[in-house]
Amino acid sequence: MHPLLPGASPSRRTFLTAIGGAFVLGAVLPVRLARAEAQGPAEGAGALAPKPGTRVAAFLEIHPDGTIKLLSPFVEGGQGIATGMAQIVGEELDVPPSRFVVECAPPGPDYAVVNGIRMTGGSFSTRSSYETMRRLGATARDLMIRAAAARLKVQDSELTTSDGVVLHAATGRALPYGELAADALKLKPNEAVPLRDPKNFRYIRQPVPRLDVRDKSTGRAVYAIDQKVDGMLYAAVQHAPRLGTEPTRLANEAEVKAMPGVHSIHRLPGAVAVAADSWWRARKAVEALKVEWSAAKPSGIDTVAADFSSETMLAALKASADPGHVAEEQGDVAGAFARAAKVVEADYEAPYLAHAQLEPPSSIARFEPDGTLDVWLPNQMPEVFQAVSAKVAGLPPAQVRIHSPMLGGFFGRHFTYEAGNPFPQAILLAKATGRPVKVLWSREEEFARDAVRPLSFSRFRAALDAAGQPTALEVRTVGEGPIGRYFSMMMQTPVDPSAVEGIVGKPYAVPNRRMTFTKIAHPVNIAFWRSVGHSMNDAFYESFLDEVAGAGGQDPFALRMALLGGSARHRTLLTTVAEMSGGWRRGPYEGEGGMRARGLAMASPFGSETATIAEVSVEGGEARVHNLWIAFDPGSIVNPAIVKAQVESAAVLGLSSVLFEQIVYRDGVRQSQNYDTYPVLRREHMPKVHVRIVESGAPMGGVGEPGLPGVPPAILNAIAALTGQRIRALPIANTKLSAA
């Protein structure tokens, strides 16, 4: 068992899905140790960490006015988890979700509710904690009833609850939770409280309004970038043009020091910084600094060399002859190829991607008079940021308090990515200046240091029989994924699941299969990016499946239906998406303003299933997507409105990435500095998005990411149907499309 997962023995797959990301400067931390320290001194022999998600007082503050503060294990960043948690806890506690105020809890062992660890990621929050959080609400309600029974001198069984009040029907007496909370929390919780019968749910499965929309519509929502502490300095940075090089000389330090408002100039690992009395002054000053940087290695891909480029990296992945390790294998692949009537082969590639969340990252660090440290920072994993902060500050984790504000978008951006986060800079600067310091990265510095979705490559081969049916599929994936980068010690095989997901685990009954993974590390900081390996792999696989259909003279829908023979769940989804779009129709056909065609794709990301159809035309050599139909089966749900909004949001990121997005390296330097050189989807390219939730009743799957992976291949397949062009190198913008 790994220390990251105390007390849990999940399957390898669950486990790898669960970790979704937790990284440290250099090495993965013993989070369990960090936690134990964070709890302070042990309290006697029985001082074990509490079972996560059971201690009511760690989660709920019940106020006399009837409002409830819920300290959530998860951070809200647009996915609606704060509202979802209020629904789940409120359902069992018997308090309407609207009466909750939800905040992200500080580090602590109580909140390790994701298979024994804590993180907001992997589309894992709701499905991993659903039972735990229901039970927590039910336990709290039971405490209220027992406190009321003692107060009223009646039996528990004579009492009921309603909307945050305990009622004694016989005498008409009523005690609001707010009056009972102090007594209730002194009682020993019952271990086995009954949960509400789902038939009687009032909040779960309802489109409960989100708790944060009014604040977000009026500018009142507070993000990390909006926070301020007394006496703080503002700092701006200039990063080394090439990752891994260091400042060697500041040619005009005195001049810059004399600029208005400048407090001090600092050299940091891989960067220089100016602290000033306003951020704008700090930024102007740091950009005026003439910095000489140490030389990068001239060549190679083991570092970001002077000649490092996306092209040389891709060439290295393609050229590798290392057979790698088997990621999935079934049947007799060699035999099937030997007997094949036809063989289809294709190489697929995808670029590095930035998160480009709209809030640029910032952090505030403040050392307290007693030597402890407060850090305010965007993060998806408070305990890991606490441990890394402690390491940077030279303090024990227990002396670091982490504050986790709402995130202005994240998509995997806010894990610890070595040089990819500003908080170590804030801590170093606070130490150097003796003042609280807020570091904000300009959008340009963010594009320079954001950790990126890895550039990816897979080679596909299929064997077809005389009837055009695929009999074998062979896929060779070369590269590196974020789990392998940050968690290799936890992988039980050399196969990085985050590099091959979406190529393995597909639902199609191709009888002979062999998928391999060959690791070649990237010299750049790689990241988890919404839907991780699925973000490119399903695009590759589902595109290639259409190539196979074409080579075998089959319709892509009919072929998928045939290959899904054994799975009613997938067939239902495919039928549903066809029906949503008015019946499967590939085209090309005459549409409004020109010819259109449709493409189809399926994906199985994060425990959920999707089937997607895209409708596309070509205008001026560019793809125009008119409609996306998505049938989405997450098993079961908590809030249909939030689920639909998240599926649409993920679909837009999929659309944006496949149409436009790429971080290109040339001469060791990223070629994108801002949204003008890293175009993301704008309104003019926004299609209609139609989402239907299909609740199959399968175990609850993820929601935040699974809407994405089906979209890129559906679009690529539609383009192929329309123009005959099979795009195998992303994004689409790199290919001039022929008119239909």
Place this chain on the structure above:
Amino acid sequence: MVSLTINGRQYAVDAEPDTPLLFVLRDTLGLTGTKYGCGIAQCGACTVHLDGQATRSCQVSLESVGDQVVTTIEAIEQDEIGRKVVEAWVALQVPQCGYCQSGQVMAATALLKQTPHPTDGDIAEAMTNLCRCGTYNAIAAAVRQAAA
């Protein structure tokens, strides 16, 4: 000292004349509802009204504000149309992460002040702010609802 009229109040600001209004609002005056996203007129997160016109405040220097009246998201509900826009945003549950939404609400309010019944084309032309969470369709629906 430069004098500014923001949300009906007078402020005296001491900053370099080339300081973008965005950072005067956020850092000098603490009006953090207006957001920094790109600083180069690409995203619209910093949208405010100058004499009622939607304007990207990262592109407006302190010295160029002059006697134009500045309105920010903090005062949007004091405006009748602004209030309608906010109500439509809440009713249709527009925001995801919310970071772009101050700018979106400001752009929508300016649009509806000038064009009370916008066509889809008007919406496309006026609502050009980025949303990385992809709320574009919800935004358009909310603009139409606020106009109804």
